[in-house]
Amino acid sequence: MALTAIIRLGVPSAVWAGGANAPLSAAELLPECHPDQSVLERLLRPLASRGVFSEHGGSPRRFALTAVGRTLVPGPSGASYADYVLQHHQDALVAAWPRLHEAVLDPAGPEPFARANAGVPAYAYYGKDREANEVMLRAMTGVSEPFMEALLDGYAGGFDGVATLVDVGGSSGACLEMIMRRVGTITEGINFDLPDVVAAAPPIAVGSDDVDQRRVHGHPEELPSALPAGGKVIACEPVVPEETDSSTRTDRNTSNK
Numbered sequence: 334m335a336l337t338a339i340i341r342l343g344v345p346s347a348v349w350a351g352g353a354n355a356p357l358s359a360a361e362l363l364p365e366c367h368p369d370q371s372v373l374e375r376l377l378r379p380l381a382s383r384g385v386f387s388e389h390g391g392s393p394r395r396f397a398l399t400a401v402g403r404t405l406v407p408g409p410s411g412a413s414y415a416d417y418v419l420q421h422h423q424d425a426l427v428a429a430w431p432r433l434h435e436a437v438l439d440p441a442g443p444e445p446f447a448r449a450n451a452g453v454p455a456y457a458y459y460g461k462d463r464e465a466n467e468v469m470l471r472a473m474t475g476v477s478e479p480f481m482e483a484l485l486d487g488y489a490g491g492f493d494g495v496a497t498l499v500d501v502g503g504s505s506g507a508c509l510e511m512i513m514r515r516v517g518t519i520t521e522g523i524n525f526d527l528p529d530v531v532a533a534a535p536p537i538a539v540g541s542d543d544v545d546q547r548r549v550h551g552h553p554e555e556l557p558s559a560l561p562a563g564g565k566v567i568a569c570e571p572v573v574p575e576e577t578d579s580s581t582r583t584d585r586n587t588s589n590k
């Protein structure tokens with residue numbers, strides 16, 4: 334909740350200030366006329382103890398972003414971990430937590446989220462609520478982009494020879510787009526997600542030269558007829574880099590699911 338509060342107050346971007354990251358006091362982060370800056374300081378201090386901020390000086394205390402805190406500032410694509418924090422603290426989701434014990438007492442019953450939201454399960458809820466859906470798309474992009482960046486750096490060549498790639502539950506399609514940008518052999522990309530999610534996802538552009546040849550599908554109904562029902566899923570298993578231990582390298586395999 335402290336993280337959510339400082340994100341809503343715009344603190345991470347204000348401290349980062351385009352890369353300056355100069356330590357600032359609560360007073361410097363709030364308008365001069367604010368009646369009590371110590372309240373913000375009391376939020377910043379526990380976050381400093383959790384490694385989100387570094388704390389400098391005594392009076393006044395000043396705060397800069399750590400590497401962890403930096404993940405709350407939008408990068409060049411506009412994505413950041415802040416959207417994931419906000420998504421997890423939406424009213425509809427927070428309302429599920431006090432009912433967690435009901436999942437233990439009645440495991441066959443509705444999930445806690447549905448119990449707290451008029452019987453609507455989480456993903457169906459996102460499909461019905463435009464704002465929640467958009468927050469979800471941004472949250473998934475903000476989390477998955479850095480992971481996918483690192484995955485692609487370590488998995489170079491793992492997609493060699495793949496022509497059609499289906500991202501099952503691909504959300505905004507950000508990961509699919511990142512893979513297709515790196516792997517030129519993929520001529521068909523399919524973001525296989527719920528219709529409302531796909532409808533709200535931004536278009537994917539994988540390169541101006543070959544956009545006609547490299548088709549991107551967003552909806553299950555757009556699946557090419559050559560694919561078996563449900564799509565052909567490329568299962569990417571973890572790969573230990575060859576220079577570390579080549580004997581345990583697992584080849585990419587394909588399977589129909």
Ligand SMILES: C[S@@+](CC[C@H](N)C(=O)[O-])C[C@H]1O[C@@H](n2cnc3c(N)ncnc32)[C@H](O)[C@@H]1O
Nearest residue numbers: 456473474477501502503504508525526527530
């Ligand atoms: C936790 S998100 C993961 C998003 C994405 N793979 C990523 O890493 O950023 C799970 C995704 O699964 C999708 N999903 C849930 N149920 C689905 C279903 N029955 N068919 C297709 N997609 C589904 C959701 O809409 C959501 O986009």
